Each structure stands twice: as C-alpha cells, then as structure tokens.
Amino acid sequence: MATDVHRPVTPTVTQAVRVEGLSRTFDGRAVIDDLRLDIAPGEFVALLGRSGCGKSTLLRILAGLDRDIKGTALVPRRRAVAFQAPRLMPWKKVWRNVLLGLPGKPERARAERTLDEVGLGHRAGAWPKTLSGGEAQRASLARALVREPDLLLLDEPFGALDALTRIKAQHLVAEVWQRRGCAVLLVTHDVEEAVLLADRVLVMDDGRIAHEQHVGLDRPRDITDPRFAELRAGLLRRLGVDTA
Ligand SMILES: Nc1ncnc2c1ncn2[C@@H]1O[C@H](COP(=O)(O)OP(=O)(O)OP(=O)(O)O)[C@@H](O)[C@H]1O
Numbered sequence: 001m002a003t004d005v006h007r008p009v010t011p012t013v014t015q016a017v018r019v020e021g022l023s024r025t026f027d028g029r030a031v032i033d034d035l036r037l038d039i040a041p042g043e044f045v046a047l048l049g050r051s052g053c054g055k056s057t058l059l060r061i062l063a064g065l066d067r068d069i070k071g072t073a074l075v076p077r078r079r080a081v082a083f084q085a086p087r088l089m090p091w092k093k094v095w096r097n098v099l100l101g102l103p104g105k106p107e108r109a110r111a112e113r114t115l116d117e118v119g120l121g122h123r124a125g126a127w128p129k130t131l132s133g134g135e136a137q138r139a140s141l142a143r144a145l146v147r148e149p150d151l152l153l154l155d156e157p158f159g160a161l162d163a164l165t166r167i168k169a170q171h172l173v174a175e176v177w178q179r180r181g182c183a184v185l186l187v188t189h190d191v192e193e194a195v196l197l198a199d200r201v202l203v204m205d206d207g208r209i210a211h212e213q214h215v216g217l218d219r220p221r222d223i224t225d226p227r228f229a230e231l232r233a234g235l236l237r238r239l240g241v242d243t244a
Pocket residue numbers: 026027031049050051052053054055056057058
C-alpha cells in the first residue's frame with residue numbers, strides 16, 4: 001500500500017521521476033487516481049489529455065507546489081517549472097525576475113548568461129511590461145533554467161503564443177534540452193508539438209496514464225514525414241479526435 005509521502009530526492013541513476021500509486025482528491029473526487037509514471041534522466045516526455053483531466057495537478061505535485069497527496073512522488077531536488085502565463089513580477093526588472101527565489105545573493109551576470117541562452121540577453125534590464133508575449137515566455141524559461149534543473153516542468157508554455165513565435169519557442173526548448181540534458185515533462189494540448197519534441201508521449205485519462213507512445217524518429221523531426229503523420233493520427237485517435 002502506498003504511503004503518504006512527497007520526498008524530493010537526488011535522482012537515482014535509473015530514474016529522474018518515480019511516481020507510484022499517486023492520488024489527489026478534490027472535494028471527494030479523485031482527479032489523480034493510482035497514477036504511475038517513470039521518467040528517465042534526460043528524457044523528454046510530453047503529456048496530453050483532455051481539459052480538466054489533471055495534467056496541471058500532476059505537474060504541480062511534481063513541482064512540490066501541492067503536497068496533499070497519497071502515494072509516492074520522487075523527484076530531483078533540482079527542478080523548475082514554467083507555466084502558460086509567464087508570471088513575471090511587474091515591479092522587478094527582467095534579470096531580477098530570473099533570479100527570484102534563488103538562495104543567497106546571485107549576481108546579475110548569472111541571470112544575463114541564462115537570458116543569453118534564450119536569446120533575451122539584450123532585455124535583461126527591461127521591465128516585464130515592455131516585453132512581447134514570446135519574450136516574456138522566454139524570460140520565464142530563463143527563470144526555470146537558472147536553477148539548473150535536473151527536471152524541467154513545462155505547463156503549456158507556448159499556449160498563448162502566435163503560430164510563428166510558438167515554432168521558434170519550440171525550437172528553443174529542443175535546443176536547450178539537448179544542451180542541458182535535463183529531463184523534461186511538457187504538458188501540451190498540441191499533438192504535433194508533442195510528437196515534434198518528445199521521446200515519449202503520454203495520454204492522461206481517468207486520473208492515470210492511459211496510453212504511452214514512444215517516438216522513435218530522428219531529430220530534428222520532419223512534420224511532413226509519413227511516420228510523423230501516423231504517430232500524430234494515432235495519438236489523436238487516443239484523444240477521441242477522428243482524423244479520417
Ligand atoms: N485547487 C483545486 N480545488 C478544486 N478542484 C481543483 C483544484 N485544482 C484543480 N481542480 C480540479 O481538478 C481537475 C483537474 O484540473 P487540472 O488543472 O489539473 O486540469 P488540466 O488537465 O490541467 O486541464 P487544462 O488542460 O484545461 O489545463 C479539474 O476538474 C479542476 O477543476
């Protein structure tokens with residue numbers, strides 16, 4: 001029987017994330033129900049599922065923001081999360097936002113290096129309200145990356161971006177992931193984005209992982225490849241969308 005723990009641990013050699021028998025109930029309703037999930041170090045996993053199925057709830061638990069759970073959720077001590085809304089503090093300049101919550105007195109240069117990595121070094125001294133949507137999202141990503149996470153949790157980080165900015169942001173995340181080698185769990189509604197970026201795509205339903213699909217295509221991936229289309233169609237069917 002699973003116990004009531006939420007223990008951040010240093011990742012084991014074999015797994016970055018180990019979730020077993022995880023349940024989360026809201027007002028007597030089990031939104032997460034005996035869920036099991038393993039993520040390997042450096043693995044990129046995308047999480048799909050209909051609205052309200054519990055994706056963000058799972059992410060919040062893995063981020064350590066919700067501890068009212070049953071079961072086991074073992075995650076790396078170094079983990080960071082970025083949400084759909086960039087959540088920048090308007091009264092702090094971009095570089096200060098990036099360093100927000102870090103222990104000690106981190107140097108501005110540290111923020112600037114990470115902002116450089118997401119192509120935003122030139123806006124380090126700007127106020128958040130002067131950033132475009134894509135820039136704000138990149139600042140939010142920098143705030144996650146500055147923590148040098150072993151696990152990067154992304155909750156629909158591209159959801160509010162226009163199509164072109166979104167494609168650029170997807171490339172950026174792929175690039176950062178390849179350079180950093182951290183495990184990523186990306187929540188998205190976009191099946192194409194999932195197949196484009198992930199090693200493995202999960203579909204959540206009824207409070208657990210109902211389906212998983214390995215994506216064995218070489219990177220960078222070609223969305224016009226028939227194998228790409230096949231994977232996308234299979235996942236859409238799983239989500240109840242008929243593409244025929
Ligand atoms: N703090 C809370 N109190 C009560 N119910 C909650 C709370 N947080 C989430 N829920 C409920 O849990 C369910 C799952 O919510 P969650 O935000 O995890 O869904 P989601 O899969 O992320 O949906 P979306 O794709 O729309 O973002 C929803 O029915 C939601 O109303």
